[in-house]
Amino acid sequence: AAAGLCPCRALLARRGGALRALCGSVRGLAAGQETHFGFQTVTEAERREKIYQVFESVAKKYDVMNDSMTLGIHRVWKDILMHKMNPSPGTLLLDVAGGTGDIAFRFINYVRSVREHQLQRKLKHHQNLSWQEISESYQEDKFKLLGDSRVVVCDINKEMLKVGKQKAQHLGYSEGLSWVLGDAEELPFDDDKFDVYTIAFGIRNVTRIDLALQEAYRVLKPGGRFLCLEFSHVSNPLLSRLYDLYSFQVIPVLGEIIAGDWKSYQYLVESIRRFPPQEELKAMIEDTGFLKVDYQNLNSGIVAIHSGFKL
């Protein structure tokens, strides 16, 4: 594939060795360093391109595939993430690589129910309400119920955002939700903006994880929280064998049957194996400047939630 890309190869054959070196280095600079795409070795630019294509093609079947691959357990993982976040009303959430909006919708539901409980408690305390006050409290519509909580869904892929917006319309989420096209390594937001930054099953697809972490640090308010939900390494050897078996034999087949795309799901399971394990990711997060960094294994390490604070 590389040979086809560079027309200067033909020139090189005729010119000298120095020019060959120059052309090679220019190509290297343009394309970036060597990195991995699943089990292949590619340049950074190639990787970004390939990942974009992967998600472009799976976007429509993304949720269906999630359900079938994880047997629906991904919903539980995302619920656990939301419980761990325990957002209070008035929280500003940035969900990066949030594509089809799973985390964002859960956030809205959570904040709404917390707010409802708060209002109920307040009403209980005020025993002597006038009729007007009571009727006003019953007129609390969804917007007020959401309070000042807002969630911004940011994704690099237009297709994923499109699917997400459609889902939101379908499920009836309108207030407090924004959709932004952006790159996790270079977020289009100001400093010190958000209370919580989440990236669920997305950081694996980022080419320069350290840049993404630095951006996360930048856009978070002081005291803000970084949460990362991602596939990780299983330490239990028996479970690890079963998991490998399932990943490499079953998932690509499901991908072919349900989404008609074997390669994308092959990439998916390979990228999980290439992702740094829990401790290494924790070290990377600490290096960026986050404090009180910790991780929680779900299903003995199949998935891990990393959490850090900007203090």
Next chain:
Amino acid sequence: KMAAAGSLRRAGWRLWRGRAVVRCQLSPPQHPLQASAVLRRVSDEQKKEPLASSSQQQFDSHATDHQPEQEPQGPRPSYTGQGGQESEDYETEEQLQHRILTAALEFVPEHGWTAEAIAEGAKTLGLSVAAAGMFHSDGSELILHFVSQCNTKLSELLEQEQKLVQLGEAEKKPTDQFLRDAVEARLRMLIPYIEKWPQALSILLLPHNIPSSLNLLTSMIDDVWHYAGDQSTDFNWYTRRAVLTGIYNTTELVMMQDSSPDFEETWRFLENRVADAMNMGNTANQVQSTGEAVVQGLMGAAVTVSNAETIRAVR
């Protein structure tokens, strides 16, 4: 690096003694964003919170990465946040957590001992509400922090009283009066939070909190007896503490349900319990001396009998 660590430790010691403010200058950090956004200089704290000596020496890894130069300084400038050119010795995460919990206490009457109160507290310090995620969601840390704070206040109070007595400016109280006053002073600290205190008690009884709450309780009782002048080294040590713990706990429970003005009923209950305890002590003494008398009598009888036998034998 050794020199830096050593100088940091010395700096921590000086700060703990409440002396000169130490100023360090940061070398340009390796990552542009590494300067802590929130952790303040230790000198900024003006509270009398108990700073465990160990925590003074655990500066977080980012602070130790920098090469500090120490220059003594007079009145400190305003706080410079992230990206400030100069930074001082950073407080540790634990100290920041203490600050958040202290700030959260004022929201307890409204929100209860919950993560919401902690979130409000964090907001007043200029932090995001997400900082409440650092703590357990059931509010345990907030309650334990409060209890520990109250115990420290009580110790300080008793210390001051003792100083006055030593200086001759006050009279030494009899033990029962002392205990009554100490328990009353400690329980009065609960008054601002009395409505939500039952909730706090139930949380303190959760299995994962029992070790810490029990620890705090026993050390408080220990303190009170220490200042009461208890120097026993025998079994009395245990009985005294058990008795006072019982008095404290029962009085606390009575206080929860007391609706009399200024909790008069509670203080009267306390007075009665302390009086009972004192009497019990006397009874124990009486029992002991009676026992001794009985034993002596028996010994005397035995000697007499043996003498009588000897005399008879001699005859």
